[in-house]
Amino acid sequence: MAQQYSNLSSKSTSERSVNTDRRRVITGIGTLAATGWLPFSAMGQNKVSESEILIIGGGMAGAATAFHLAQHGRSVTILERGEIASEASGQNMGGLGGPGWGNMPDLQSYLTMGSLEIFKQLQIDMGYDMEFRQSGSLTGIHTEEQYDFIKNRVLSQKSNGYDVELLTPQEARAIEPEISLDLLGYMHLPGGRGQADPVKSTQAFAHAAQNSGATINTGQNVTAIHIHGNSGYSVRTDKAEFICQTLVLATGAWCGPVGKLLGLNIPIIPIRGQMWATKSLPPRIFQTISSAESTFAWSRDNGSDETTPPYLTHKGKRRLVRHLYGRQRKNGEIIFGGDREDVGFSTTPDPMGIEVNRQHASEVVPVVANHPAVRTWAGSMPFSLDGSPIIGKIPDRDNLFIVSGLASSGFGRGPMAGKLAADYIHTGHMPHVLAESDPARCVTEAE
Numbered sequence: 166m167a168q169q170y171s172n173l174s175s176k177s178t179s180e181r182s183v184n185t186d187r188r189r190v191i192t193g194i195g196t197l198a199a200t201g202w203l204p205f206s207a208m209g210q211n212k213v214s215e216s217e218i219l220i221i222g223g224g225m226a227g228a229a230t231a232f233h234l235a236q237h238g239r240s241v242t243i244l245e246r247g248e249i250a251s252e253a254s255g256q257n258m259g260g261l262g263g264p265g266w267g268n269m270p271d272l273q274s275y276l277t278m279g280s281l282e283i284f285k286q287l288q289i290d291m292g293y294d295m296e297f298r299q300s301g302s303l304t305g306i307h308t309e310e311q312y313d314f315i316k317n318r319v320l321s322q323k324s325n326g327y328d329v330e331l332l333t334p335q336e337a338r339a340i341e342p343e344i345s346l347d348l349l350g351y352m353h354l355p356g357g358r359g360q361a362d363p364v365k366s367t368q369a370f371a372h373a374a375q376n377s378g379a380t381i382n383t384g385q386n387v388t389a390i391h392i393h394g395n396s397g398y399s400v401r402t403d404k405a406e407f408i409c410q411t412l413v414l415a416t417g418a419w420c421g422p423v424g425k426l427l428g429l430n431i432p433i434i435p436i437r438g439q440m441w442a443t444k445s446l447p448p449r450i451f452q453t454i455s456s457a458e459s460t461f462a463w464s465r466d467n468g469s470d471e472t473t474p475p476y477l478t479h480k481g482k483r484r485l486v487r488h489l490y491g492r493q494r495k496n497g498e499i500i501f502g503g504d505r506e507d508v509g510f511s512t513t514p515d516p517m518g519i520e521v522n523r524q525h526a527s528e529v530v531p532v533v534a535n536h537p538a539v540r541t542w543a544g545s546m547p548f549s550l551d552g553s554p555i556i557g558k559i560p561d562r563d564n565l566f567i568v569s570g571l572a573s574s575g576f577g578r579g580p581m582a583g584k585l586a587a588d589y590i591h592t593g594h595m596p597h598v599l600a601e602s603d604p605a606r607c608v609t610e611a612e
């Protein structure tokens with residue numbers, strides 16, 4: 166799959182007519198399109214290429230935006246400096262979904278549950294193997310205080326139409342055989358939670374975009390951006406120049422530095438997330454597993470200030486709280502993670518944090534204690550300073566959009582974020598649900 170993709174991804178930016186022809190060719194191919202086969206040609210040095218819409222960033226946000234724009238019939242090109250899914254979108258735990266749509270769906274319900282539907286569409290209707298499944302989730306409750314907090318939360322969520330329940334340890338053990346009987350209980354989300362493989366999924370969105378006519382250009386590090394003509398942009402990479410009418414920033418944790426190329430302050434802070442994996446083991450964990458410890462602590466104090474986003478596990482080097490999420494992959498590895506630290510763009514895992522997380526995981530799933538971490542990894546997550554996504558049009562700039570700030574859940578929320586951004590760009594009207602994520606609240610001109 167990776168090899169097949171890298172062949173595809175080195176193809177050149179195409180003129181709109183070529184995109185249109187390709188769309189015509191693939192119409193009706195159905196699941197054959199999911200094999201990803203399309204011809205390609207190499208990107209020439211110093212070539213100037215035109216595309217109606219350029220997206221910088223080939224993570225889930227960029228790939229999903231490209232897919233939906235291409236589905237609208239728009240000429241769209243992704244510029245990615247590495248490979249598709251080479252940063253956070255390929256390094257995450259693969260958890261997705263939420264408690265449901267509720268009685269009054271808000272942005273969070275759209276992003277989580279809308280994305281769940283799009284994952285289903287690609288996996289089931291379009292035939293991409295993303296290892297997607299609707300697994301459900303269990304959140305372990307360690308203390309009396311956490312129990313009261315979660316009990317109230319479950320009651321309030323149920324009355325608002327969400328699909329969530331509180332289980333005794335025995336009830337939880339009946340559906341998840343390795344779960345601890347020593348905790349006080351578990352919050353269970355039966356239907357709304359799912360899992361998928363991060364790399365396969367992000368690549369599937371890029372393939373689906375490509376199969377709908379988008380062009381994917383990897384190995385293109387964007388180094389300069391200028392206004393072109395009346396309202397378009399010229400984007401320079403280390404290899405070539407690209408001209409577009411509409412520009413979309415989907416550069417995840419790198420929105421700050423890329424924003425600077427446009428003279429903008431984009432308040433997105435890179436936050437390191439890290440994970441570890443056991444060796445491959447026979448299937449024994451079926452749902453997504455987490456702990457109520459952090460949710461409870463952040464409900465008291467989310468830790469944010471003028472320079473610190475909310476919901477981090479550390480302030481400086483000091484640990485504020487333990488956070489936990491994990492699952493068993495299709496290849497048998499049990500993977501867990503949780504720490505969220507402001508350490509700049511460092512992606513070197515911290516072994517002490519991994520050990521704390523292993524201990525936390527074994528309190529919820531005791532069998533984990535028998536299996537050491539055989540590999541660890543880390544990635545940079547795009548946290549906005551106020552904790553909300555930044556999706557929409559950049560104020561006072563023509564044809565400039567951003568899809569980011571998806572923080573610790575941009576894999577699961579990225580598909581719908583991309584769809585909403587694509588709908589906005591295509592129609593010229595902001596979907597009402599994006600009012601909450603309007604960049605106008607926080608993106609400013611650099612002094």
Ligand SMILES: Cc1cc2nc3c(=O)[nH]c(=O)nc-3n(C[C@H](O)[C@H](O)[C@H](O)COP(=O)(O)OP(=O)(O)OC[C@H]3O[C@@H](n4cnc5c(N)ncnc54)[C@H](O)[C@@H]3O)c2cc1C
Binds near residue numbers: 418
């Ligand atoms: C350890 C870990 C666990 C996580 N677990 C989960 C989880 O279980 N569920 C969940 O939903 N989310 C999870 N997340 C968060 C999720 O991975 C991110 O929110 C999401 O991937 C962000 O997607 P993105 O497309 O915005 O950014 P990215 O995937 O980082 O993509 C941005 C892309 O922009 C490219 N780029 C940057 N600058 C330039 C440039 N100058 N020129 C060209 N290209 C450029 C980068 O190379 C990169 O590929 C986790 C993250 C980590 C690190």
